[in-house]
Amino acid sequence: MRTDMHVQQGRPEAGPEIWIRGPVAMPEEPPPPSPSAAAPRRFSWVGTHGGAGVSTLAAVYGGHDCGRNWPGPAASPSVLLVARTHAAGLAAALNALEIFRRGEAPHGLDLDAVVLVADAPGRLPRPLAEHVKVIESAIDVYRVPWVPAWRLGDLNGQPPREAEALARLTGRSR
Numbered sequence: 001m002r003t004d005m006h007v008q009q010g011r012p013e014a015g016p017e018i019w020i021r022g023p024v025a026m027p028e029e030p031p032p033p034s035p036s037a038a039a040p041r042r043f044s045w046v047g048t049h050g051g052a053g054v055s056t057l058a059a060v061y062g063g064h065d066c067g068r069n070w071p072g073p074a075a076s077p078s079v080l081l082v083a084r085t086h087a088a089g090l091a092a093a094l095n096a097l098e099i100f101r102r103g104e105a106p107h108g109l110d111l112d113a114v115v116l117v118a119d120a121p122g123r124l125p126r127p128l129a130e131h132v133k134v135i136e137s138a139i140d141v142y143r144v145p146w147v148p149a150w151r152l153g154d155l156n157g158q159p160p161r162e163a164e165a166l167a168r169l170t171g172r173s174r
Contacts, residue, residue, distance in 0.1 A: 043080045043112065043170060044071035048092035052082040053117040057144070059155045061170040070106045079111050080142075086119040090131040097138055113140040115166060121146040142166040 043063040047054040050068065057080075058065035064075040071077060083093035093114050100111045114135055124132065135141055145162045149155075159167045 041078060041169075041171065042076040043078050044075045045115075046070065046079050046081055046096075048081055048083045048096040049089055052084055052089065052092075053144070054082050056150050056155060057082060057115065057117070060150075060159055061166065061172045063170060071109065077109050079105075079109050081111065081114045083114065083116055084119040085116050085124055085128060085132070087128060087131070089119065090116075090128060090135065093135055094131070097135065101138075111139065113142055113169070115142045115144060117144045118146040121148075142169065 043061075044066050045054045045058045045063055046066045047068045054067060055065050057063075063080070064071060066072075066075060071079065081093060081096050083089040083096075093116070097111075097114070099105050100109075105111070116132065116135070123129075132141065142163065142165055144166065145160050147160055149157055159172055
């Protein structure tokens with residue numbers, strides 16, 4: 001059986017005419033950089049409770065470590081709220097979201113997302129997963145898995161693959 005046969009129906013169409021009038025000049029100025037080549041956006045990491053992981057995230061992904069304080073004048077007004085995925089951490093994240101919703105956060109701050117850091121390896125129990133869904137219904141949520149190396153203080157490796165979306169957001173992609 002032949003497979004190289006081509007059947008053309010109707011009138012054959014001519015290809016487009018191309019006229020060249022000499023060399024094409026390059027533009028004087030280079031085009032603006034593409035969005036992916038732009039400098040990564042700076043963020044202020046704000047913990048919603050003690051032990052949320054703000055210092056670790058700032059060290060791994062860059063940005064300003066605000067601890068549990070609002071960003072000061074020298075820090076970026078773009079805020080990433082950080083909480084652990086245990087019951088108290090998720091409740092603290094919901095509290096912080098409520099502060100922004102009521103307009104009680106300091107003027108000029110821009111809440112970009114909530115970053116939830118695993119409080120233990122493995123899947124979340126159903127009641128905690130339900131709390132995460134409530135947070136996700138209000139704002140973008142980035143999840144960071146349990147990273148044993150971080151527990152030991154080794155922050156030099158690549159960010160975890162499961163947090164690739166957060167790495168892209170902060171400009172710390174693989």
